[in-house]
Amino acid sequence: MGRTFAEAMKxxxxxxxxxxxxxxxxxxxxxxxREALKHVPSAFNSQSARVVLLLxxxxxxxxxxxxxxxxxxxxxxxxxxxEAKIDGCFAAGHGTVLYFEDTxxxxxxxxxFPSYKDNFPIWSHHTxxxxxxAVWTMLEDLGLGASLQHYNP
Numbered sequence: 001m002g003r004t005f006a007e008a009m010k011x012x013x014x015x016x017x018x019x020x021x022x023x024x025x026x027x028x029x030x031x032x033x034r035e036a037l038k039h040v041p042s043a044f045n046s047q048s049a050r051v052v053l054l055l056x057x058x059x060x061x062x063x064x065x066x067x068x069x070x071x072x073x074x075x076x077x078x079x080x081x082x083e084a085k086i087d088g089c090f091a092a093g094h095g096t097v098l099y100f101e102d103t104x105x106x107x108x109x110x111x112x113f114p115s116y117k118d119n120f121p122i123w124s125h126h127t128x129x130x131x132x133x134a135v136w137t138m139l140e141d142l143g144l145g146a147s148l149q150h151y152n153p
Contacts, residue, residue, distance in 0.1 A: 008141040015145030018093040023143040026055050026095075032142060033097060036134040043123035044113070048105040049131045055095040062098075063091035090149060097135055101128050 003011070022029070033053050042048060054062050067086055074082050090096070101124045110117040132148060139146045 003141055005137075008137050012137045012140040012146075014147040016089045016147055018089065018145045018147070020092060020094050022094045028142065029053065029055070029095065029139070029144070032138045033135055036131055036138060040127065040130045040134050042127040043120070044109055046105050046109055046120075046124070046127070048102045048124050049127050050100040050102050051131065051135075052098040052100070053095060054098065059093070059095045060091065062096055063087075066090075089147065093146075094144070099128055099132055101125070 030053055033051055037049060037051055040049070063086055067083055070082055070086075071079055103124075106120045106124050109120045113120075136146050136148055
């Protein structure tokens with residue numbers, strides 16, 4: 001869209017009312033995620049971030065798994081509300097980006113640089129946060145509404 005980084009950052013926000021349409025192709029979404037993965041800095045150039053981009057059936061399958069998992073954890077009287085939020089917000093979107101940190105990379109750095117051992121897990125979390133922020137902002141700049149959710153039941 002041609003915004004400056006500061007402008008894109010100001011426009012980035014959580015959108016709960018999202019739809020399955022997209023103003024850009026799936027390949028453009030993939031390009032943005034790859035660019036962030038490649039260019040966001042990491043401690044010791046560890047590049048420990050891992051990303052899974054789910055579009056189409058993969059996106060739908062994930063949110064069905066989330067609902068099935070939460071159905072076992074949430075009381076029956078509360079699950080209807082949980083299911084409605086998932087179906088009306090997150091599953092209704094065009095895709096999902098999952099973020100992970102490769103802990104084997106972190107462990108190797110801890111072994112190679114023992115004086116920094118306690119810092120590598122923290123720095124890994126910092127790297128993940130920067131990736132999430134970069135992708136979120138870049139998707140917004142493409143005209144895609146996004147929300148950042150933390151699920152780990």
